[in-house]
Amino acid sequence: AYMLKYDSTHGIFNGEIKQEGNDLVINGKTVKFYTERDPAAIPWKETGADYVVESTGVFTTTDKAKAHLQGGAKKVI
Structure with missing residues (x-):
């Protein structure tokens, strides 16, 4: 903060x-x-997040960024 x-x-x-x-x-x-190493473990659906901005620099391919969808995000940018 x-x-x-x-x-x-x-x-x-x-x-x-x-x-x-x-x-x-x-x-x-x-x-x-969240400080999860695996984006699939982040409960995006529970938070009501429609869009997730992937800015770690780690999940830079479409296949890697799709892990956010497993956590419930609708779209990954």
Whole structure:
């Protein structure tokens, strides 16, 4: 939460950022974070996520990125 609040590139975020358990709450909206090594283990369907942005640099082929679909994502970008 601290690094989002005080970003060295974008400056200080004027909204409210706090941590609640494993989630971030930004201006009252909960943002889920996962640290799974296997994207298929992330419960995207439970979170209601329609689109997942794959930005790890690890799952760079279509076949590898499809693992997010197994977790319930509808589309992977």
